[in-house]
Amino acid sequence: MAKLNLFDKFVFFLNSIAATTLLLSYLLLYVEPKRFAFVSVLSLTVPFLIIVNLLFVIYWLLKVKKQLFLSLIVLLIGFNYVTSLYKFSTSKQLESPENIAVMNYNVRLFNLFKWIPDISVAKDISEFISDKKPDIISMQEYRHDDGLLLKGYYKFEMLSGDKIRNGQAIFSKFPIINKGSIEFPNTFNNAIFVDVVKGRDTIRVYNVHLQSLKIDASKDPLKNETSENLVKRVGNTFRMQQAQADLFLEHKAKCSYKIIVCGDLNNTAYSYVYNSIKGDDLKDTFVEAGNGFGRSFDFKFFPVRIDFIMVDDHFEINGFKTFNVKLSDHFPIMSTVKVK
Template sequence: MRKLKGFEKLMFVVNSLMAFALLLSYLLPYLEPKQFAFLSVLSLAVPFLILVNLLFVLYWLLKTKKQLILSILVLAIGYSYVFSLYKFSASKNVDDLQNFSVMNYNVRLFNAFNWIDDPNLKQNISSFISEKRPDILCMQEYRPDDDIVLNGYFKYEELSGKKVKNGQAIYTRFPIINSGSIEFPNTSNNAIFADIVKNTDTIRIYNVHLQSSGIDPTSEKFTKENSENLFKRVSSTFKMQQSQTELFLSHKAQCPYQMIICGDFNNTAYSYVYKEIKGDLKDAFVEAGNGFGRTYDFKFFPVRIDFVLVDNGFDTNSFKTYDVKYSDHYPVMAKVKLK
């Protein structure tokens, strides 16, 4: 440190803070937001912290300074975090006659309030889904709309609200023999499920939408809002997410079938709620995806908050994130087969 010049000393101080924050974030999946809300907020920044520490490694490498060891060490300790942020391997793509496809998509009310300036958006969504032909489609922030035409599906939807009826929906090409909703108190968010029959197998499909902070990072209000208020709102949201997750897990524990969990968790793969919901399941992106796998349109760094999780009784044979801007989320689709 004494051999560093003034600017380099400042850089190393910042580097040390970023390295410590990343190291601290490794504990977040094991800390209940109800007890450690002030820390749980950090889970949203993990992609940023990883990228910043990688940049510091490059900076000190170009300077040929041994200070690069700090970030290398912290990144090495959390190597699974680094490789879950970006998959360097090529996408797995196994054609199999037994494959069936599962798409998850937060459709943002099909642009009901014209957030996106595109008069053809509803037609584009219909065309996109019809072209990809998912066998199972889970949608969050769904609302019935006559302009959205999806043929050949059985459907289960659960809606709430007075002025704009909205909620979650499961569309499936396989017959539904049972369905229901897991109500979350004091919110329009919930989780729904449908038991479907494929050949002789019964499979449970869950569609989970956890609490959102209601913050739009692209809005002017977001840039002007006091940081303390933002912190409180996100902390409160994460506490609600934990309560919702506990309700969901109680229901999930009673499921007698192989399951697939889709949803918008409004939190990252570095969070407590993701770890709890995932449990022993497999993340389809980790199994077969590549790249950042971002699912939310956040301009500052890649964010993955939408997931397809599958039971160990399934092989994940492909996974793709589609870069279509018909919502503030990007659709994802996995192809899986029962072993």
């Protein structure tokens, strides 16, 4: 530190705070929100902390200072965290006639309240899906809309609410032989599932929509709410998400079929609920086959990935893509998988 001028000493002080905070955040995968809700809120800041520490590495590298090793070592320790935000490898795209294309899309009620002006969202989503030709589609914040025209699909939907009936839906080109829902208490959010038959294989497809943080991506979350209230509200939401994830895992444990899990977890890949749902038996298809930023939510401040497609070890993951289609506040994601 003796060779640093006053300004660089201040920069290194800030660097130390950012590096320490990121290092501590690596433990959040194992911190139960119901016990430490306040601490678990930190998981939302991990993408920001990764980017900030990368900037500190670049700053010290340009100044040829050994202080670059602080953030560099912390980033290397959490390399799996970095690759959950950004994949440096090229996207894996293996073609096979046995591939199953699985899409997940939070459709935001098909623009019911005209968040996006002068656009027929249901019609445009229909055309997008017809172009991409997924075999299975998992939708959250779904409602019936005459503009949604999807041909050649079996469908299961579970809707609730009085004024605006909405919920989740699964579309499948493969016959559905069983279906059901996992009810979450005191909320309109839930999880649904279908069992589909492809050839000799029966596959369980889950569509999971955990409790929403209710943060408007187009606005500053602190503009109309104090930071204290925001942290308290998010902490309460994380506790609900943990209880919902536990209900899902209890249901999933009874399934003997090959499993695909899709959904909007309303939380990041650095959270307890993501870690508990993924567990040791599921693979995150973006981590295995994606590239670039895993951005699935249109948050204006930094890349956020809260939508996921996971599969168990019965599947090979042959591709993943995020589509920059602005028909919702989420971006559609699609993975191609093949039964081994």
